[in-house]
Amino acid sequence: xxLRRWLAYIALFALVALGLFFLFRLPGGEVRDRTWERIERxxxxxxxxxxxxxxxxxxxxxxxxxxxxxxAQALGREWGVEVDFEDxxxxxxxxxxxxxxVDIIISALPYDPLLTQDVAYSYSYFDAGQALVVREGTNxxxxxxxxxxxxxxxxxxxxxxxxxxxEQRMALERKAYVTAxxxxxxxxxxxxxxxxxDAVSAYQFIGEEGxxxxxxxxxxxxxxxxxxxxxxxxxxxxxxxIIKWRETGFLEELREKWF
Amino acid sequence: MILxxxxxxLVTLGPQQKVETVNPKMGVxxxxxxxxxxxxxxxxxxxVRAMGAPWIVEYFPWAYCEPLKxxxxxxxxxxxxxxxxxxxxxxxxxxxFVPPWxxxxxxxxxxxxxxRYQDFGDFVYAFASHFRGRIEYLIIWNExxxxxxxxxxxxxxxxxxxxxxxxxxxxxxxxxxxxVLAAGLAPNVADEGDExxxxxxxxxxxxxxxxxxxxxxxxxxxxxxxxxxxxDPPARxxxxxxxxxxxxxxMVQNGDGDxxxxxxxxxxxxxxxxxxxxxxxxxxxxxxxAYEKARGEWDWCLAVAFWAFRTPWPQRNFRDxxxxxxxxxxxxxxxxxxxxxxxxxxxxxxxxxxxx
Numbered sequence: 001x002x003l004r005r006w007l008a009y010i011a012l013f014a015l016v017a018l019g020l021f022f023l024f025r026l027p028g029g030e031v032r033d034r035t036w037e038r039i040e041r042x043x044x045x046x047x048x049x050x051x052x053x054x055x056x057x058x059x060x061x062x063x064x065x066x067x068x069x070x071x072a073q074a075l076g077r078e079w080g081v082e083v084d085f086e087d088x089x090x091x092x093x094x095x096x097x098x099x100x101x102v103d104i105i106i107s108a109l110p111y112d113p114l115l116t117q118d119v120a121y122s123y124s125y126f127d128a129g130q131a132l133v134v135r136e137g138t139n140x141x142x143x144x145x146x147x148x149x150x151x152x153x154x155x156x157x158x159x160x161x162x163x164x165x166x167e168q169r170m171a172l173e174r175k176a177y178v179t180a181x182x183x184x185x186x187x188x189x190x191x192x193x194x195x196x197x198d199a200v201s202a203y204q205f206i207g208e209e210g211x212x213x214x215x216x217x218x219x220x221x222x223x224x225x226x227x228x229x230x231x232x233x234x235x236x237x238x239x240x241x242i243i244k245w246r247e248t249g250f251l252e253e254l255r256e257k258w259f
Numbered sequence: 260m261i262l263x264x265x266x267x268x269l270v271t272l273g274p275q276q277k278v279e280t281v282n283p284k285m286g287v288x289x290x291x292x293x294x295x296x297x298x299x300x301x302x303x304x305x306x307v308r309a310m311g312a313p314w315i316v317e318y319f320p321w322a323y324c325e326p327l328k329x330x331x332x333x334x335x336x337x338x339x340x341x342x343x344x345x346x347x348x349x350x351x352x353x354x355x356f357v358p359p360w361x362x363x364x365x366x367x368x369x370x371x372x373x374x375r376y377q378d379f380g381d382f383v384y385a386f387a388s389h390f391r392g393r394i395e396y397l398i399i400w401n402e403x404x405x406x407x408x409x410x411x412x413x414x415x416x417x418x419x420x421x422x423x424x425x426x427x428x429x430x431x432x433x434x435x436x437x438x439v440l441a442a443g444l445a446p447n448v449a450d451e452g453d454e455x456x457x458x459x460x461x462x463x464x465x466x467x468x469x470x471x472x473x474x475x476x477x478x479x480x481x482x483x484x485x486x487x488x489x490x491d492p493p494a495r496x497x498x499x500x501x502x503x504x505x506x507x508x509x510m511v512q513n514g515d516g517d518x519x520x521x522x523x524x525x526x527x528x529x530x531x532x533x534x535x536x537x538x539x540x541x542x543x544x545x546x547x548x549a550y551e552k553a554r555g556e557w558d559w560c561l562a563v564a565f566w567a568f569r570t571p572w573p574q575r576n577f578r579d580x581x582x583x584x585x586x587x588x589x590x591x592x593x594x595x596x597x598x599x600x601x602x603x604x605x606x607x608x609x610x611x612x613x614x615x
Contacts, residue, residue: 053532090532091576112575156529156539160592178540198531 033233035103043081047072048102050090055204055258056108059087067258068106071125074250075106078241094119097228104234105226120229122238124222125251130159131199132216133206135187140194142216146172152183152192159183159196162218181205187212203259270297276305277347278313280601282554286314286564287583288524291339292323294571299588301342303569306584308346310594311601314562315348316398316523320356321382322368328360328378333389340393351396351440351523351564354383354426355408362410370410376422380429387433396438398479398523399426402445404462406455414457416465420474423466427474441471443479443523446498459502460495460509467513477518477561480506482525482549485535489549500525500549507559519561522553526565526581529593533577543596547607550600 039045049068051057057066064085076083088096093109096102097119108128111121134140140149143162147170153159155176163174175192177183180201187195188211195202196218206212225242227234245251287307291300307315319336326332343350355369361378362370371379387397402408403419419442427439444459451461459481480503484491487499495505503522510516526549528535529542537545546565553563569584579585583594600607 114573114575154539156543156592156596160539161589164592164595176540179538 031232033231035100035228035231036233036237039079039081039103039234044084045072045076045079045081045104046084046086046102048086048088048093048096048105049107050093051085051087052090053108067126067254068108070254070257072104072106074245075238075241078244079237094226097226100228103227103231104238108223109226111222111224115226118229119226120231120235122225122227122235123242124224125242125245126223126255127217127220128199128223129217129219129221130157130162130196131202131214132218133184133187133195133197133202133212133214134193135190136211136213138193140215143196143218144170146170146194149173149193150175150191152177152186152195152197154178154180154183154197157198158219159198163196184212200259203255207256207259270301272341272345273301275345275347276308278308278311280311280313281603282311282550282601283313284553284560284562285310285312285550285597285601286316286522286562287312287568288316288564288566289568290318290570292318292320297338297342299571300338302588303584304339304342304346304348306588306590306594307568308348310583310598312564312597313347313349314351314521314564315343315568316351316353316564317343318353318356319386320368321354321361321379322356322358324386325358325382327358329381331385331389336390340390344393349396349562350394351398351521351562352386352390352394353398353401353523354386355400367407367410369408370412371422373418373421376425379422380425383426384429384433387430387437391434391437395436396440396477396521397426397430398440398442399423399475400442402481403442404444404447404457404459408445413454414462416457416462417469420466420469420471423471424474438476439474440477440479440521440523441466441475443481446481446483446502448496448498458495460505463506463509464513467509467515472513472515475518478506478510478520479523480520480525482522482563483535483566484525484527484537484545484549486537488541488545489552500545500552503557503560507557516559519559521561522563522565524566525549525563528577528580530577530580533580536577536580539592543593544607546593547597547600550597551608 049057051059051064055066056068072083086102093105093107097105132143143166146166150173151163152175153163166172167174177186180197183195183197184205186192202214225238289303291303294300317339324331324336340350357368357371361375404414406414409415423441430437430439444462446459447456448458449456482500482503484500485498489500491499491501493501493505507520510518527537527542527545529539530536550563553560566581569582570586572586573579584590596607
C-alpha cells in the first residue's frame with residue numbers, strides 16, 4: 001500500500017510539474033511572461049515609485065521628475081510603450097508589485113538579498129554606497145593612502161563606521177561632522193584631506209560646487225529595479241537595456257543631469 | 260562521545276562580571292528570542308555589559324516556553340537568563356505570545372479570550388517559579404492599546420486589566436519578591452472608538468478606572484523620540500520622548516505617584532529615508548541626552564531600555580537603524596559613543612551635536 005501511495009504522489013507531482021512547464025512556456029519552447037505580454041499588448045509600463053527622494057524622484061511645481069523618472073521614461077522609449085507612474089509609499093512598493101498593481105519598481109531601491117525569493121532584481125544602475133572624496137589635484141587614490149591624513153565623515157554614519165575600522169590599522173585622524181554636506185565643505189576648505197560620505201551627497205556637492213572628485217567606492221549600496229518573480233522576459237529586457245546604457249554612457253548622462 | 264567521553268561544551272558561562280557605568284539607569288532591549296547559537300547570545304550580552312548598560316529587556320514568548328498545555332521547555336530561556344546574570348545584567352522579562360493550543364484557529368498570537376486568562380496565569384506562575392532568584396522583573400503583555408496586539412479586536416483596557424490582575428496574583432504567589440510591570444503602551448494619539456488603537460494616556464486612565472492600581476508594581480513605558488530631541492516638551496497630541504512625563508503625571512493624578520516607571524522600549528532611528536528618523540549624529544546625541552535626562556531629572560524612572568541592541572538577522576528596512584550593533588557584531592558608532600558616555604565622557608551632553 002505504501003508503495004502504491006508513493007507512486008501516486010510521484011505521478012501527481014509529475015502532473016503538476018508538467019502543467020507548470022506548459023503554463024510558463026509557449027509552444028515554441030519560449031519562456032512565458034504574462035507581465036511582459038501585458039506591457040506589449042497594452043503598450044503601457046506601470047512603474048511603482050516613492051516620489052519623495054530627490055534627486056531620484058520628487059514632486060514639485062513642474063510635476064513628477066528626477067533621475068528615476070527619466071530612467072523609466074527612457075525604458076518606455078526603448079520598448080515603444082507609454083509609462084504610467086504610481087506614487088506609492090516606500091514600504092508599500094513590494095506589495096504593489098506582488099498584487100500586480102505595478103509591473104516594475106524603479107525607486108532608488110537598494111538590493112535586498114532577503115527578498116530574492118519574492119522578486120527578481122535587475123543589474124545595478126547606481127551605487128549609493130560610501131565614497132572616498134578628495135579635492136581635485138590631491139594624490140589620494142584609495143583608502144590605503146589615508147595613513148596620516150585628516151579624514152572627514154558624518155558622525156554615526158556608515159562612513160564613520162568605515163573610518164573607525166580603518167583607524168584600527170592606520171594612523172588616520174578622524175574628523176566628525178554633523179552632516180555629509182559639512183564634511184564636503186570642510187574638504188573644500190582644506191580642513192580635512194579626504195572625506196568618506198554617501199555617494200548621493202558627494203555627487204550633489206560636486207555637481208553644485210565642483211572642485212572635488214570621487215576616487216573610490218568604499219562600500220556598495222546598489223540601486224536596482226525590481227520585477228515580479230514570474231517575469232523573466234521583462235527582467236531580461238531590463239538588463240539588456242541597463243547593459244546598453246552602461247556602454248553608451250546614458251547612465252553617466254543621467255547622473256550628470258541630476259547631480 | 261568517542262571512547263565514552265562527553266565533549267566539553269563549546270560555550271561556557273564564564274566568570275561573574277560587573278557592569279561599569281556612570282549611569283546605572285542605562286539599558287537596552289535585546290532580541291535574543293530567535294537567536295539560536297549560544298555563542299551569539301553570550302557575545303550579545305557581553306557587548307551590552309561592555310557598553311555600560313546594566314539593564315536589558317528580553318522577550319520570552321509564552322508559545323515557545325509552553326508549546327503544549329502544562330509542558331514547559333525552558334532550554335533557550337535558561338541560556339539567555341544565565342548568560343545575562345553572569346554578565347551582571349538585570350533582566351526584565353516580557354511575557355506574551357499566545358500558543359496555538361490556547362486560542363481558536365485562524366487567530367493571531369495576541370488573541371486571548373477571557374476564558375483562557377487562567378492559562379496565561381498558569382504560565383506566569385510557572386515562569387516566575389522557574390526563574391525565582393534569577394529574574395526580578397516581569398512585563399505582562401505588550402502594547403495592548405493596539406488592536407494588532409489584542410488579537411485584532413477592539414482594544415479593551417478593562418479586559419487587559421483583568422488579565423493583569425490574574426498575572427499579578429500568580430506571579431506573586433510564585434515569587435513574592437518579583438516586580439510586576441504593567442505593559443508598555445504604544446504611544447499614539449488615537450481617540451476612543453478608533454479602529455486600530457487607543458491613546459496610551461486614555462488607555463492607562465481606563466486601566467486605573469478598572470482597578471489596575473493594586474496589580475502592578477512598576478509601569479513599563481514606550482518612549483520613542485521620533486524626530487524630536489529628548490527635551491522637546493510633552494503634549495497630549497505629540498509623540499516624543501518626554502511624553503513619558505505625561506504618563507507619570509497621570510500616575511500621580513491617580514494616586515500612584517510613588518511607583519516608578521521603566522522605559523522598556525524607545526529611542527531614535529537614523530534611517531536615511533524613513534520619515535520618523537533623525538541623522539546619525541542626532542541619534543547619538545539624543546540617545547545619550549535621554550539616558551542623562553532619566554538619570555538627572557526623572558527620579559521616578561528606574562531604567563531606560565532603548566530599542567533594540569541587535570537583531571539576529573538584518574531586517575533590511577528602517578528597523579535596522581534602531582540597533583547599536585549589527586547582526587554580524589560590528590559595533591556601530593553609536594555603540595562606541597554611548598560606551599564613552601558610560602565611561603564618563605561628557606561630549607554629548609550639549610544640546611546639539613557639534614563638530615568634534
